Amino acid sequence: MMSGSKVKKMAGLIAIVLTALIILPFLVTILSGSASAAVSEADLKKLKEQASALSKESKKIAEELKSVRASKASAIKEKSIIDNQISVLEQEIETTNLIIQSLSEQIAEKEQEIAEAEQQEAREFELFKKRIRAMEENGTASYLGVLLKCESFTELLCKTEVISEIIEYDKKLLASLKATREQIELAKQELERDRAEQNEARENLTSQLEALEIKYREQNDIIKDLEKDEATFISEYEAAMKEMERVNKEIAKMAAELAKQKAYVGGEYHWPTPGYTKITSEYGNRYHPILKKQSFHSGIDIGAPQGTNVLAANSGEVIVAGWNNAYGNYVVINHGGGQTTLYAHMSKLLVKKGQSVKRGEKIGLVGSTGWSTGPHLHFEISIDGKTKNPKDYFKDLFK
Template identity: 40%
Template sequence: MKRLVSYVITFALTASAITIGMTYADEQQNLNDINKKINQTKSELKNGKNKEKQLNSQIKQLESQINEAEKEISGIQGDINKTEKNISSVKANLQQVEQEMAQQNESLEKRLRAMYKNGDVGMIQILLGSDDITDFMTNMDMVQRIFDNDVDILKLMEEQHQKIELQKKQLETLQAQLLSEKQKEADKQSALQVSRGEVASLKAQVESDNDALEESLDELNAEADRLVAEIRKLQGNQAFVGGVFAWPSQSSTRVTSEFGYRMHPILKVNKLHTGMDIGAAAGTNVLAANDGTVIKAGWNNSYGNLVMIDHGGGIVTLYAHNSKLLVSTGDVVAKGQAIALVGSTGQSTGPHIHFEVRVNGEYQNPRNWL
């Protein structure tokens, strides 16, 4: 893009350098070409700016998605930390219980071994060593309770062990689930970052294209200004086409504001009204006041859609605020030809033709020419 644009500019500058000293019509043609390129570049720039805007909003969206994903990930990270703490405390608990179980088991085995060695005799001797029946019953009850107690301890240990194993399994499942969720979020975030990178590089490309277009537009505008100045110089060489000016409106002779100083209807300051306003219905024809060449047919913020016709001898007429232009820069027009349609574009309060006459750039009262 940049290369193409700079080629076009180089070509335009070279072409205009060659034309120095050439005819008025040639310069006019050059100006036409430059104006065409300006319009083309402007429309490209407009598309580029739109594209830039689109990419900006896309980047904004991706950034908010990334922020969201980062928040989710930090939440999940917190959950994982909590779960990891739970797991290690359960593990410590489990270890302690297992130690206790081992100790209990050892003492139980010791007792059982002792009882086995003594056999029934030992037990019977305990019982037979009883002094009386009450003592016997007490000893019997004691032996029974030794066994009952061991069984209870074993049962309790088994229950505790199962409970801890279950809890451990649950925690492991939870941890695996959190890890997979964390992986999913990380994948999502990296995908978003990739798209953000792609969009950003696209945006940088569009920005650099736009910069190149803006630069070329500046150069083209400067070249157009130079050509206009050249044409103004050459205007003096063209003879006035002659004859009397025609009334610029086909449908109305109503003058709503004369040439001269007046309070500006929009700016509210005392200002020279540089032309004459003819109130006419929107869409009716605006007519060329005399034969000539269109030196400008385009947009101006104050004049709106305007047409400027060069009649030779340094005499130029201007028709402003049109709704539509019917001619292009460089067109040769005849007196009374429709050149535009009445409108209210630019700084205007209603449909009218603002008609100006300039001689060597000086504003004239159009009344003196009509």
């Protein structure tokens, strides 16, 4: 992530470069305003060197901006992952709460069953005690009296067995009731253990959720800081591009002055991309696809596949063959008489500065370098330093 100090340092460097370039209008005024001093190649070279320095600095800003945006995208992705993890944990906590609620309801049911079992056990025990008490109150004589009334030994055995069975039944019933109550209590204890485990699980999930929420807030802070850095770099980049545009205009004006010193080579212009005449962006005011705002388009964009040959529109001398952040790989040809043509966004340059070229000669290949959204050729025609609509010079193609 880009630190605030690094952002300020980079901004300071750009400010120094921009300040240095403020002297350019004064320099150009001296060069162009004096009747006795003619514009020279040395003057143009000096101006281009300063423009190159600005281009390098703006390239640094562009790289830093790209880095900040990559970090921002990564932070947003991480935030999204954390958000999904939070949603999963919230669902798990909700499920755990439902389980705990269900266990609590089952425990309450078991407690009710235990209470009912205890009541049943107590009732049966009271009946048992009453029968025992009655036998004690009646005494042994009463018990013997019942037995002596038996008319046969068989009847005696029968009644003795019945009395024993009643007593044994009471004992078994009480034992069964006790066993049932104990089983219910065991089931309740198991449910309570399950509930305790679920409570512990919920506490663990809640701790995880709190930790993730902290990370989520941290990612938000990181994203906000990156957005501030991004805004700073965008501002510096736009300032650099604005200054570069001004310097390039001065260069074009100076180049036009030099071009006037040479006679125009003559002849009509040759279309730079034979077989490809579709204009994807016209000359004039337009909505810039990169800057996302209205700006003046100083040439035309010709749609053509990557690697298509780019031909010189007319004979002349290559006065620029290099790189520009906006134009990417580009070439400027001086045709004399104040006329120049510019070819931008090429994937490869096939000529060098100072080289003489013929009309229709291959000078590069179509590409998408610099400020570009896809393969095309940006083509400009300038007369005395002022751009013209190239279509006006190829009316046969655009009837």
